[in-house]
Amino acid sequence: MSSAGRFGEYGGRFVPEALIGALNELEIAHNTAQNDPLFLAELAELHRTYTGRPSIITEAKRFAEYAGGARIFLKREDLNHTGSHKINNVLGQALLTKRMGKKRIIAETGAGQHGVASATAAALMGLDCVVYMGEEDTRRQALNVARMKLLGAEVVPVTSGSRTLKDAINEAMRDWVTNVADTHYLLGTVAGPHPFPTMVRDFHKIIGEEAREQMLALTGRLPDAILACVGGGSNAIGIFNAFIPDSAVRLIGLEAGGDGVETGRHAATITGGTPGVLHGTRSYVLQDANGQTVESHSISAGLDYPGVGPEHAYLHDIGRAEYRAINDDAAMAAFSLLSKTEGIIPAIETAHALAGALVVGRELGPQANLLINLSGRGDKDVQTAAQYFGIPL
């Protein structure tokens, strides 16, 4: 395996031998595509005419009044087709699936955003699509289950283990081991075995590339800090990547603190976890003394994952990025605040980054410019939010 699959001591491949051939095939397909102007042009055209790229930047002036007066800019990935950044990766991998001659994609989903994006790409490109979703999540996100079915995908509720995202990934891996000859596993985050962390980052890095130019044009300088929520970490890597060489720009990942990291009921993997191996990659993991994965907890289904992408683990260890935990209540307060001050209802996942901005803005003061990846919109969360705020439905 190439060293490209490792981020310091993290990353790599911890998978059944049965999958090595498919991972090698995917690595080659991805490397070839990244150097193929035709592929890049096809993807760029799809982003222009289907995704709706480039996504705009909105300055959140009224919201910023609650953040110590710092200027706050939102990178509007919520305005992409299907409502989140997830479409960037899905279109890229679906094109690769066709290039590899495979007819079927499988995907895991937590909140349903990646599942909806996968079902969308499958419909667009004429691929069969099966989405694995924890039974618990099919209840929390019933609307997205219906959306996936309307798009022609099959949704399989997963009843093993904790019945959430972690177990949906297990079930998707089992399907892949069995059907790898004609099936591509369209993994939705920057985790999993090589080449997924690198490939998914490559498909999302457009977020940061656009934002870097937009911020220079808007403000004449680079932002002081960039904030993004981190579950597996795909939207965060997407916006961080272009700024990694800009050492003066602080990169801040906001993890799901659940009831509080000190309670043990959280999904803040870097803040509260330890190095280990989960789902084919070495990274930080929420685990017990025997190496068993511990169940994560978060009000946000999309962040409710006991692992995290290996590049985040590396960026943390070398001190290039910092990671903080935001509790459920702080995230929901920021969710409400953005809705009422800007007329933008964010995804609950994204609300963790917004809550982080309220803190970081006060730390950095009124001279600071903060860029937040507004990774998804909150339509899917209306039921959860209504329940949380006591709004009768």
Next chain:
Amino acid sequence: MTQLDAVMAKVRAENRAALIAYIPAGFPSQQGCAKAIQALADAGVDAIEIGFPYSDPVMDGPIIQEAAEISLKGGTNAADVFAALKVATDTGVAAVVMTYWNPIERYGVDQFAQSIADNGGSGVITPDLTIEESDRWLAATNKSQINPIYVVAPSTNDSRLAAVTSKTGGFVYAASLMGVTGTRATVSSDASNLVSRVRAVTDLPISVGLGVSTREQAKSLAAYADGVIVGSAFIKLLLEAESEEKGLDAISHLAKELAIGVREGR
């Protein structure tokens, strides 16, 4: 030379295949597991694999998943795995541990290998450890003189088969099909192809697993494989039994049938 090496040499001399049984530590209970190991050894299995139950077993089908869940709910930890290994080796059969990688890393790579050796174990099967990630593990297994056993699959190409088997000790674990563990009505024809391809690159014994549950299947595999691995079929009997005692009788009966099967294949 480990006890497993000796057992594989012995069955080769007897012109038959070895019968290798899998049972997770702590299943159906800590004591039940010890009794099951004894029953399997008494019924004539040549080697036993003790499973380290894991929270995220991506190579396992519903039967072993359920057993692992029961075992973990019972609090099974690394010490219980080594205790079960000791029970197995004390019966006189060769014994190994089968585990996903993370529990080894968490326990300590060198310490894990040494604890296997200290409890009389012959080796460890690591279904999700690739050879590219194996440097520390191979140093540890070498130091503790135990067999690092790798799994190969029908999708493994010939050059990679050579690379993987060059790191392997004890036997090569050949997965009979593309898929997860579980009983199947027929053993895939991929198995004989894979065994021939492995034979072309190594002199190591080759054991076939995944999907084997009957004397007939054991017999057909024993025609060309050096070992036949059975796991889910035993676990299913224990899960479905009305009582632990009846479950033990059932696995004893099946093990005896399989032991005949591995002797009538050639």
